[in-house]
Amino acid sequence: MNILITAGGTSEKIDNVRSITNHSTGRLGKIIGETFLAKGHFVTYVTTPRAVRPTNETNLTLIEIETTKELESALLDQFEHQTFDGIIHSMAVSDFTTETTLSEETFIEKLATTLTKDDALSDLTKLTEALYLSLDEIGKTIQQEKKIPSGTDRLLLFLKKNPKIIAMLREKQPQAVLVGFKLLVGVSTEELIQVGQTILAKNNCDFVLANDLEKIKGDQHQGILIDTQGQTETAQTKNEIAQLIVSKVEEKWRMQ
Amino acid sequence: MNILITAGGTSEKIDNVRSITNHSTGRLGKIIGETFLAKGHFVTYVTTPRAVRPTNETNLTLIEIETTKELESALLDQFEHQTFDGIIHSMAVSDFTTETTLSEETFIEKLATTLTKDDALSDLTKLTEALYLSLDEIGKTIQQEKKIPSGTDRLLLFLKKNPKIIAMLREKQPQAVLVGFKLLVGVSTEELIQVGQTILAKNNCDFVLANDLEKIKGDQHQGILIDTQGQTETAQTKNEIAQLIVSKVEEKWRMQ
Incomplete structure (x- = not known):
C-alpha cells in the first residue's frame, strides 16, 4: 500500500523569534510509520522540525513543514503526483494562525x-x-x-482560522482509508468516544483514534480506535496503537 | 569564580497542548558555559527543555525551567543560598505571558x-x-x-507583562559582573549598538552582547559586546563571543 502519514505539531509564527507551537513529540507517528514500513508498505511521512521520525532508508519519503499553510501546500503538491491507499493524519495541526x-x-x-x-x-x-x-x-x-x-x-x-486539513484530505483522496486523530484532556471514556464519533462522521473518516493527554505517560498511551460502525478497540501502548491502526487499515483496504 | 548562566528560550502555556515559544537553540549559551568550565569556574546553568546544554559533569549544576515565572522562582531560590561573581543572562525570556x-x-x-x-x-x-x-x-x-x-x-x-528578570538579577546580586543580551532583527550596526547601550544603562549591566538574527547562520554569529564606557568589541563566531565574554568577565571581576 501507498501510505501517507502526518505527525508532529505545527507552529504559527508570531514574529521572527516567537511562535505558537502545538506540542507533539511525534513518537506515536514514528512507530506507526515504522510499523507500516516493516510490513513492506511505501510511506510518505510529513512531519515538523522538532518531532522524531522513522529513520529507515527504503520506501520512506520524508517531508518537513512548519505551519498549517505549509502543510496544506505540501499535501496538495503530493496529491498532484501520488494517490494514497491509506492516510494517517496524526499531526497536531493548529486550528488558528496569527x-x-x-x-x-x-x-x-x-x-x-x-x-x-x-x-x-x-x-x-x-x-x-x-x-x-x-x-x-x-x-x-x-x-x-x-x-x-x-x-x-x-x-x-x-x-x-486555518484551513481544515482533514476535510481537504478526504476531498482530494476519496479512495484512501482515512484515519483521523482526536486528543482531549481529562475527559471520561464515554465523552472521548462520543467526540471521536462526531469527528469521524463530520470528516468522513474511516477510523478515528481518540486519546486523552492524561492517559499518555511515556510509552503507556491509551488510544481508542473508533470505526464507522461505532465499534471501538482500545490499545494501551504506542506500539499497540500502531499495530492496531496498521492491521485495521490493511483489512479495510483489502475489503474495498 | 561562581558563574550563573541562563540560556534557551522560555515558553508560555496557552492551554494543555499549545504554548507561545521563544525560539532559541541554546547553542551560544552552551559554548559560553563550556568555556567558563574549561577555565575552572563553577557554573550554575539554567535552561529550557528543548535547548542544548553543556555536558561536563564537574563544577556544573543544571536547572531546567519552562516559563518566565518558573525562571524567576528558580533564580530567587538560588540567590537564597548562592552568591554569584558573574551572571550571563542569555536566555530568550518572554516579555509577556498568557x-x-x-x-x-x-x-x-x-x-x-x-x-x-x-x-x-x-x-x-x-x-x-x-x-x-x-x-x-x-x-x-x-x-x-x-x-x-x-x-x-x-x-x-x-x-x-511578565516580571523583568534582568532588573531582578541586578537587584539581588549587586556584586556580580552582569552580562545582558539583546537580539534584534535586520537593523544597522549603529542601531544595534545604540539599543544595546540603552539596555545596558537601563538595567545597570556591566556588558551587553548585542546581536542581529540576520547575522546568525550556523556557527557564524556576529556579536557586539558593549561595556559601560561605550567601548565595543565585535566577534564573528559563537566561539569568539564565548571567549570574549569569559575574558571580559574575568578581567572586570579582578579589577573590582
Missing part, C-alpha cells in the same frame, strides 16, 4: 476611533454589530506594530 | 455588555476610558473558555 498583534493602547485607539463615528452606540444590537465590524477591520487591515512597545501592559493577539 | 483566550463572539458580547451600561459613548475620551476598563475587566476576570469553540473565525489572545 493575524496581527497589537498593544492594548493601539487596539483601543483604533476601536474607539471607529466606534465614535457611529451614533447608535447605546443600543446593544447596533453596538455589537459595530464591534464586529471594527474588530474585523482591525484584524484584517492593521499591520502588526513593527516593534511591540515593551512599555505596554497588555498585548492582544488576533488569531484567525 | 492571560486569557476568547472567541471573538465571547469577547464582543462582554465588551458590548459593559459599554452599553455607559451613556457617554459618543465622547472619544470617555469611550477610550470605558474601553480600557472593559478590556482590563475582561482580561483579568473572564476565564478562558474551557473548550475554544472551533466554529469561531477569530480568537483573541490576551497577553500580560
Whole structure:
C-alpha cells in the first residue's frame, strides 16, 4: 500500500523569534510509520522540525513543514503526483494562525476611533454589530506594530482560522482509508468516544483514534480506535496503537 | 569564580497542548558555559527543555525551567543560598505571558455588555476610558473558555507583562559582573549598538552582547559586546563571543 502519514505539531509564527507551537513529540507517528514500513508498505511521512521520525532508508519519503499553510501546500503538491491507499493524519495541526498583534493602547485607539463615528452606540444590537465590524477591520487591515512597545501592559493577539486539513484530505483522496486523530484532556471514556464519533462522521473518516493527554505517560498511551460502525478497540501502548491502526487499515483496504 | 548562566528560550502555556515559544537553540549559551568550565569556574546553568546544554559533569549544576515565572522562582531560590561573581543572562525570556483566550463572539458580547451600561459613548475620551476598563475587566476576570469553540473565525489572545528578570538579577546580586543580551532583527550596526547601550544603562549591566538574527547562520554569529564606557568589541563566531565574554568577565571581576 501507498501510505501517507502526518505527525508532529505545527507552529504559527508570531514574529521572527516567537511562535505558537502545538506540542507533539511525534513518537506515536514514528512507530506507526515504522510499523507500516516493516510490513513492506511505501510511506510518505510529513512531519515538523522538532518531532522524531522513522529513520529507515527504503520506501520512506520524508517531508518537513512548519505551519498549517505549509502543510496544506505540501499535501496538495503530493496529491498532484501520488494517490494514497491509506492516510494517517496524526499531526497536531493548529486550528488558528496569527493575524496581527497589537498593544492594548493601539487596539483601543483604533476601536474607539471607529466606534465614535457611529451614533447608535447605546443600543446593544447596533453596538455589537459595530464591534464586529471594527474588530474585523482591525484584524484584517492593521499591520502588526513593527516593534511591540515593551512599555505596554497588555498585548492582544488576533488569531484567525486555518484551513481544515482533514476535510481537504478526504476531498482530494476519496479512495484512501482515512484515519483521523482526536486528543482531549481529562475527559471520561464515554465523552472521548462520543467526540471521536462526531469527528469521524463530520470528516468522513474511516477510523478515528481518540486519546486523552492524561492517559499518555511515556510509552503507556491509551488510544481508542473508533470505526464507522461505532465499534471501538482500545490499545494501551504506542506500539499497540500502531499495530492496531496498521492491521485495521490493511483489512479495510483489502475489503474495498 | 561562581558563574550563573541562563540560556534557551522560555515558553508560555496557552492551554494543555499549545504554548507561545521563544525560539532559541541554546547553542551560544552552551559554548559560553563550556568555556567558563574549561577555565575552572563553577557554573550554575539554567535552561529550557528543548535547548542544548553543556555536558561536563564537574563544577556544573543544571536547572531546567519552562516559563518566565518558573525562571524567576528558580533564580530567587538560588540567590537564597548562592552568591554569584558573574551572571550571563542569555536566555530568550518572554516579555509577556498568557492571560486569557476568547472567541471573538465571547469577547464582543462582554465588551458590548459593559459599554452599553455607559451613556457617554459618543465622547472619544470617555469611550477610550470605558474601553480600557472593559478590556482590563475582561482580561483579568473572564476565564478562558474551557473548550475554544472551533466554529469561531477569530480568537483573541490576551497577553500580560511578565516580571523583568534582568532588573531582578541586578537587584539581588549587586556584586556580580552582569552580562545582558539583546537580539534584534535586520537593523544597522549603529542601531544595534545604540539599543544595546540603552539596555545596558537601563538595567545597570556591566556588558551587553548585542546581536542581529540576520547575522546568525550556523556557527557564524556576529556579536557586539558593549561595556559601560561605550567601548565595543565585535566577534564573528559563537566561539569568539564565548571567549570574549569569559575574558571580559574575568578581567572586570579582578579589577573590582
